Amino acid sequence: xxxxxxxxxxxxxxxxxxxxxxxxxxxxxxxxxxxxxxxxxxxxxxxxxxxxxxxxxxxxxxxxxxxxxxxxxxxxxxxxxxxxxxxxxxxxxxxxxxxxxxxxxxxxxxxxxxxxxxxxxxxxxxxxxxxxxxxxxxxxxxxxxxxxxxxxxxxxxxxxxxxxxxxxxxxxxxxxxxxxxxxxxxxxxxxxxxxxxxxxxxxxxxxxxxxxxxxxxxxxxxxxxxxxxxxxxxxxxxxxxxxxxxxxxxxxxxxxxxxxxxxxxxxxxxxxxxxxxxxxxxxxxxxxxxxxxxxxxxxxxxxxxxxxxxxxx
Numbered sequence: 001x002x003x004x005x006x007x008x009x010x011x012x013x014x015x016x017x018x019x020x021x022x023x024x025x026x027x028x029x030x031x032x033x034x035x036x037x038x039x040x041x042x043x044x045x046x047x048x049x050x051x052x053x054x055x056x057x058x059x060x061x062x063x064x065x066x067x068x069x070x071x072x073x074x075x076x077x078x079x080x081x082x083x084x085x086x087x088x089x090x091x092x093x094x095x096x097x098x099x100x101x102x103x104x105x106x107x108x109x110x111x112x113x114x115x116x117x118x119x120x121x122x123x124x125x126x127x128x129x130x131x132x133x134x135x136x137x138x139x140x141x142x143x144x145x146x147x148x149x150x151x152x153x154x155x156x157x158x159x160x161x162x163x164x165x166x167x168x169x170x171x172x173x174x175x176x177x178x179x180x181x182x183x184x185x186x187x188x189x190x191x192x193x194x195x196x197x198x199x200x201x202x203x204x205x206x207x208x209x210x211x212x213x214x215x216x217x218x219x220x221x222x223x224x225x226x227x228x229x230x231x232x233x234x235x236x237x238x239x240x241x242x243x244x245x246x247x248x249x250x251x252x253x254x255x256x257x258x259x260x261x262x263x264x265x266x267x268x269x270x271x272x273x274x275x276x277x278x279x280x281x282x283x284x285x286x287x288x289x290x291x292x293x294x295x296x297x298x299x300x301x302x303x304x305x306x307x308x309x310x311x312x313x
Contacts, residue, residue: 078156088157089247091150108226110207116162122155138218169300176301196257197245201305213299219284231281232256235273246276
């Protein structure tokens with residue numbers, strides 16, 4: 001018999017595991033019995049060797065850190081590294097910009113340039129990116145294609161473009177709430193009360209800065225629309241038209257929330273026409289429709305809507 005030694009790191013210590021490989025213990029001298037006995041011994045030897053190799057692999061895998069749990073420095077290690085920040089910008093634009101915008105000021109997702117001004121920490125943001133936020137559209141980042149070091153580089157990039165934010169408002173939240181109920185609740189819900197033609201605003205105060213809210217209401221973002229709330233017009237075979245927002249669509253059917261708040265499904269083959277717009281139904285509230293004082297009241301109310309903040313602080 002001969003010995004083959006293998007070593008692996010287990011529990012922080014290097015251990016040597018001896019694998020025994022069975023060589024031929026008898027030689028064939030023409031006897032069938034001897035040949036058969038030698039064959040059985042070799043088979044048992046190979047099985048033992050395979051078992052020992054599998055045991056070594058199992059012990060090594062138990063001692064090894066899990067994939068994705070990499071020992072990497074926090075974003076502060078990349079803060080003064082222009083190359084790391086450029087890498088973080090590239091990863092951000094590839095993985096995050098679709099929801100948060102190429103300038104990180106928010107599209108479907110929240111404005112990320114105000115995170116630290118609102119009290120977030122690097123470690124909390126890392127957990128939010130890697131674990132996602134339950135009950136929201138924020139999903140965990142793909143840990144197979146994205147290393148932990150790249151996540152920290154994204155955070156370093158976001159820190160590099162973070163700006164101070166205005167956190168105080170001068171309006172009256174009560175007047176703002178009345179204004180919201182009169183002008184906004186037809187399309188927007190707050191705490192399960194209101195319409196469903198636009199996004200739920202129950203935690204808009206945690207998701208958007210004061211500046212972002214003002215820009216949204218004044219129409220500084222233009223008429224871009226979240227695809228989940230794309231204005232849709234249906235024309236039935238009878239010629240009857242229905243307007244609303246598209247909620248779901250596949251090759252054969254479409255679901256639409258009508259202006260009355262009811263969701264309805266339609267087979268596409270039964271429709272004369274299906275028109276989906278890329279312009280938001282959200283009106284642009286310029287000063288002629290909403291005075292600066294009324295806007296201040298409305299924003300003062302909206303910033304109080306923080307809901308249940310599921311994101312890690």
